[in-house]
Amino acid sequence: MPDIVKLGFAPLVDCAIPVVAAERGFAAAEGIDLVLERSNSWAALRDKLAFGLVDGAHLLAPLALAMHQGIAGIPAVPLVVPVTLGLGNNAITLSATLHARMVAVAPAIMAGPPAKRARALQLVIEADRARGQVPLSFATVFPFSCHHYELLSWLSDGGIDTRTDVNIGIVAPPRMVESLTSGWIDGYCAGEPWNALAVARGAGLVVATKADIRPGGVEKVLALRADQVTPHRDRTVALVRAMVRAANWCHDPANHGALARLLAEPCYVGQPAELIAATLVKAEAAKAEDCRPDLVQAQQLVADMMRAGQLAPDTMPDANMLAALWTPAYHDLAQGTFNAG
Amino acid sequence: MGNADLSILIIDGSPDRAAVVERGLVEAGWVRVSTIGPSVNLLARIQALAPDVIIIDLENPDRDTLEQMFQVSRLVQRPIAMFVDQSDSQMIHAAIEAGVSAYVVDGLRQDRIKPIVETAVSRFNAFDRLRRERDEAQAKLQDRKLVERAKGLLMKNRGLSEEDAYTLMRRTAMKQNRKLADIAQSVITAFEMEL
Structure with missing residues (x-):
């Protein structure tokens, strides 16, 4: 037996x-x-x-x-x-709209290393704040996840205060793509295939991968x-x-x-x-x-x-x-x- | 405050099961029971309903979202997972096995939560049993249709009586230790190939 x-x-x-x-x-x-x-x-x-x-x-x-x-x-x-x-690689996927705004405001940064692209996001956040817009929302898969730490680290490296400049919530991986397409969130960090799926549907673009942010991490x-x-x-x-x-x-x-x-x-x-x-x-x-x-x-x-x-x-x-x-x-x-x- | 005063919210990916659980709770005397389906705007709705107890199906992907909201939100009274109080591990086991999880407002006494969770568990189990029985009934109906069709083919093509056709298939099934419906399917396939 x-x-x-x-x-x-x-x-x-x-x-x-x-x-x-x-x-x-x-x-x-x-x-x-x-x-x-x-x-x-x-x-x-x-x-x-x-x-x-x-x-x-x-x-x-x-x-x-x-x-x-x-x-x-x-x-x-x-x-x-x-x-x-x-x-499966983790990656940070942003909505096509947000990604386009970042490219428009800082094309050089967006053409540079993925780990540093949150600087472009920071410029978008500043512009939003000046116009009194509500903060952008991002999701990770669970509070105790590398995705969570990778998103925090990527945002912080761009000079973004993760406690006050953005909302960070939790969405289960199978719900990520629909949350992005419905506009409930502006971006997320999740494992594959949930990034590839957003890209394939034209809903989002990958802005950085785990290998860019924390190479070799468990x-x-x-x-x-x-x-x-x-x-x-x-x-x-x-x-x-x-x-x-x-x-x-x-x-x-x-x-x-x-x-x-x-x-x-x-x-x-x-x-x-x-x-x-x-x-x-x-x-x-x-x-x-x-x-x-x-x-x-x-x-x-x-x-x-x-x-x-x-x-x-x-x-x-x-x-x-x-x-x-x-x-x-x-x-x-x-x-x-x-x-x- | 009696038990009936507790406000209970049921969140379930299956609206049919939610209705069954809701009815069970109402019949048992809890009057303030509401249900919501999958929603992207959970927090606002939970805030509006201000439940003392939330019953949610264990596998619901919204649980991950909810747990974190409970931790950070000042808008709702902070509910905690039922599983935190392990004084009744038997109940917890029954709940997980049935696919039920619950969140309760911190400080609510265990003896007030227990009958609610028990009702939900028994309703979840009853619902699953009904669904299983329905699936089995459908499968049986499908089997019977196959046997009828195979019998018809044997009668038409082999000139057997209805009883002989049936006996032949049943005997073959017993000899080969297979289900009657499998034999019927083989008969149908064989005749279809001859066409």
């Missing part, structure tokens, strides 16, 4: 690794029956993980830390991150409930090995066509395969070595969360707590066996 492992995921291109592990036999080869359950909201994924309806989840890296630390709106849930996942992780990891050490190593092999499969450009078609299925991302394929070409590498959870990443997240005002002195994680959460041991064990075999 194979071990059943239930994982939750969100409809994003970077759910690729668990999906491939389940669909291409990598999990089965490790004696694991990997059952995937989709959620359209991060809050739903958080709750299902917190109360054991799933054993683990494809999760925003900062959300894993926030849950473990007990600041994610629910009581603390001990988690283990044995492997990181990442394929994005999604596999977060497992600690009570599912500790008593099942071998199974966890096997699961991580399946994920690493799936990551290598995803990384091979020869598989991108098949991967895009797989993710396009309604039960996964449910968007056109061509759209997903285009984002895979641009996606960051997800080779086996990139899946190793590095403590430096966790420390970086702590710094981001502090800057965003999400951590207070009494909720600050200590080194032991971070090490319990961010655990490369399973990856190293899996890789060791992997290399030996």
Whole structure:
């Protein structure tokens, strides 16, 4: 009898690794029956993980830390991150109207490095303020998300005060494009394919990507409930090995066509395969070595969360707590066996 | 203040289910119950209704938006997730399994929230059971149509009586350990290929 492992995921291109592990036999080869359950909201994924309806989840890296630390709106849930996942790029998409205004007011800045283009936005904001217009609104996918920190960082670098100059709200990824087209928001930072979709529909333009703003930053992780990891050490190593092999499969450009078609299925991302394929070409590498959870990443997240005002002195994680959460041991064990075999 | 005074708001992607939950709550004695569907202007509407309890389907993408609004807004009384109070983990489990989540105004006593959440959970479960039964009934009807058609083809082309045609298919299904409808489908496909 194979071990059943239930994982939750969100409809994003970077759910690729668990999906491939389940669909291409990598999990089965490790004696694991990997059952995937989709959620359209991060809050739903958080709750299902917190109360054991799933054993683990494809999760925003900062959300894993926030849950473990007990600041994610629910009581603390001990988690283990044995492997990181990442394929889909985050990007900042602005409405076509706003983008055009920025190009009109500062063509040189808009032709320059994407990381600095918020300076053009700052000029638009000043012009709006002079005319007494209401502030522009931007959305990210969740308060505890790299998207949130990336948007804040991009805006701040343009000299924009993120607390007073703009409104920043939360919209679930599948709702982003309609929120932009309805004029409810003027721009957002989200993962793919939700930027490519806005561009394809002519609703928005990508102004900067994660690679422009925070190259090499961690994005999604596999977060497992600690009570599912500790008593099942071998199974966890096997699961991580399946994920690493799936990551290598995803990384091979020869598989991108098949991967895009797989993710396009309604039960996964449910968007056109061509759209997903285009984002895979641009996606960051997800080779086996990139899946190793590095403590430096966790420390970086702590710094981001502090800057965003999400951590207070009494909720600050200590080194032991971070090490319990961010655990490369399973990856190293899996890789060791992997290399030996 | 009695229980009936609590203002309850139901937000559900499925308007039919919202109606079922609303009726359940009203029948149980809560009179101030409203429902809203997916909306981009949630905060303004929530502000206008000033609910003490919000029942929202667990998978609703608007939850992400709502939670953050609750945190930053001074316009609405700050509701917190029902899951924060873990004194009744059995109820929380039942709620998540049924796909129900709830937000309550901070300070509202657990014993006043519990019957509301329990009513919502039982209505969610009843709704899903009805939907499942409806789907099954439709599937059964579909199966029966297939069997009728296959029977007709066998009678016409093989000169069998209605009873013999049916017995032949049922026996084949039992022998091959397949569903009668599958056999009927095979019969239909076979005759269609001959045409």
